[in-house]
Amino acid sequence: MQPLCSTNAPVSANDERLDGLVRLLGRHFAVAAAVLVVGAGGARRILSSAVLGELQRAQIIEAEDAGATRHAAVDPGQQASPRGVGSPLHLIARYPLLASQGRRLGALYLLDERPHELDAGQRQALQDFATLALELLAREADEARQRHEIAALRDSERRMALAIAGSGTGIWDRNVATGEIHYSSGWKALLGYAEHEVGNRIEESYTRVHPADLEYVKATIQAHLDQRTAAYEVEHRLRCRDGQYKWVCSRGKVVERDSQGRPLRMIGTTTDITAMRMLAERVRQTADLMTDLTNEVPGMVFQYRRAASGESCFTYVSAGAQAICGLSAAQLMEDAQALTAIVHPEDRRAFIESFEHCAERLSPWHLEFRVQAPGRDIAWCQGEARPRRQDDGSVLWHGFMTDITARKQIEGELQALATTDFLTQLANRRHFMAQLEAVLARLQRSPGQSAAILMFDLDHFKAINDRWGHDVGDQALRHFAAILRGQLRKTDTAGRLGGEEFAVVLSEADLPKAMQFATRVQGELARTPILHDGEQIFLAVSVGISSLSSCDASVEAALSRSDMALYCAKRGGRNRIEHH
Structure with missing residues (x-):
């Protein structure tokens, strides 16, 4: 939060309270700036919860001059658009x-x-703030008069008896040596008492202080009497005539001491701050509610700040951090790099760069990444956040992280179902063709490379089904698929095209390497028969091979060549290898 600013007039003694009201107003409505304009003409003061540029100040003055001709209150919800082109802020409401x-x-x-637009509750809240502002402005005028009277009456030692009707402030004058204390009419009216209903003994005054506040009030007064503090100021509760308690702010100062420094006379004011306390309590309750809500959300709610210098920190983390990444909220707010440290090494660069890209363009942050906290399995997280540039050049994100491990597992299973042949666990025809297309695209980008396509067809497969049944036929298909997988490299792909027909694409392989691959498969198949009821069943396979090159217009042409080579192997007696 930027410091409040006041322009065009000297600082008022009441500005501290007005500043507090404006800060509270800005936080309550969560707006870019809350502004209080006081006075008129050359004596006009502008107090804002954020530093305003010359353009914004000019727009406020223009709007104020236009509003000054009106005598009826403007509806708090009324929209008003300031003049000027390219204004970075919009006037939401004026009261x-x-x-x-x-x-x-x-x-x-x-x-x-x-x-x-402001909703009905916000319009009422703005009206309440306006009431408080009016009271503070009235008190400002009243306190100025009080200071003048105190200075004028100090030499004559007359008791102060200023009654400020409806100002919410009363005056008291205490003779410290005798224990007498005199109250203004306004002070008595503040608590609902008539003139004759309040005594003048300090002992009686303490009976009106709330029991929970009494020792604190006495200790604060004594600290000032002993000259340990420059003035006396305390917020506490006082009992009214009807038995209810009001929150007040009591301020005072010793104005006379004897030659030994003992206090003789103390003068001060008591101000009703009940409305302000109630408003502050509502704000605190709202903040507590938001904290409780974010802590109960099954995920990690966070506020993350990155300074213009590059340093970053979490300014808020909900309790869900422990479940999401195995780190407590306190750990993350103490060291933001603790999260980066547990991001999976394969995802860490993307994680860091995503925030850099987001900070540069102020675009929404969205990323799926893996984390692995000590003693935990790898988990998938999804992060969402929106950045906002601050006046000091930093970027502030408000975001949310959630565990998507279960979803990722389901996606993986669905992907496997969509791309894998259920019986053999090899690529299905559709996925194999997609992989083949990718290989051809790579060859066309790098014409100097080569690849080979092999088509396999189990010999006499129909006879196996007819003699031993389809269960044995399925066993044969699974057996052959396992042999193929055992010969593949990570860069190769095998798939079942249908029935007993299989295909393999060997990346960076010429015809001799493809022939060697096919020979190894045939040899392994001949050495490892399948067993059924104690009987060995030997399998054989025919193979057709063709090259895939950058000159091929499509993968179908290369597959067709392999298919023709396979047909030749079948026609030549089966259990053979032919190439096109």
Whole structure:
């Protein structure tokens, strides 16, 4: 959050409270900037929750000047588009601040990077904020008058009796030596008391302090009386005439001491901050709710910041991090690189580069990657996040990571079902043809390379089915497929084209290497018969071979050549190898 700024006027003594209100306003509505304009003309002050550029300040002043001619309050939900081309912020809502007599004191503004409307609850909240702002502005004027009166009355030691009707602030004057304390009419009215219903003893005043706050209040006052603090200030609860408690902020200062430094007189104010506390409590409850919700989500919710210098950190991580990546939220917020360290080595570069690409283009982050925490199996994660450039040049991501291991396993199984022949576990015809197309495309990019296609057909397969049955026929097909797999390299592919017909594509292989491959397959098949009821069944296979080159217009042409070679092997007596 950038520091609040005030322009065109000296800083007010009340700016600290107004600044707090504006910061709270910006956080509550989650907008790019919340602005409070106070005063008019040359005495106008602009307080914002974010640093405004010259263009935005000019637009606010223009909108304020236009609104100053109106006496009716603008509907909090009313949309207003500032003039000017290329404005980076949109005016979401404007709420004029009018005194009870109709005098315009200023206005509240909400600005954001995208135009949107406030819902009914947000409009009511804006009205509540406006009420608080009016009270603070009234207190600013009242406190200025109080300071003037205190200075004027100090020499004559007259008791201060300023009544500020409806201001929410009262004044007290305490004789520390005698224990007497006098309250203004406004102070008594603050708690609902009439003039004669409040005594002037300090002991009685402590009976109105909430029991849970009493020791804290006494200790804070004593610290100031002992000159351990420059002033007395404390937030606590006071009991009203009706028995209810109000939250107040008490401020005071010793204005007279004797020659030994003992306190004689202390003057201060008491301000009703119940509405502010209630609003702060609602904000805290909302934050707690969001934390609880993110911790219960089955995944990891995170906020990640990358500085302009390249340094990065997690500024928020939900409790789901432990289940997703085996690291606690505290570990990740302490060291963002702990996550990178457990990303699978094959995915780590893509993981790092994805954030760099995202930060450069401010495009949404989406990535599927593997992680392996110590003592855990490899797990698949899916990450989603949206980046936003900050005023200091950093990039802030709000995102979510979830475990997709089960989905990846299902996808793998579906992929296997779609590409694999169920009986032999070799590539099915469709997948084999796709692999063959990929090999041809590679050859066409590198014409100097070569490949070979081999077609196999089990000899007398129909006779096996007729004599021993289809179960034995299936056993024969599985047996032959296992022999083929045993001869393949990682760069080769074997598939079942249908029935007892198989095909193999050998990458970076010429005809002699293909002949050697076919010979090894035939030899292994001859040495390892299948067994059925104690009987050995020997299998034989015919093979047709052709070359695949960059000159081939399609894989069908090369397959056709292999098929013709296979036909020649069959016609030549079977259990033979022929090439085209």
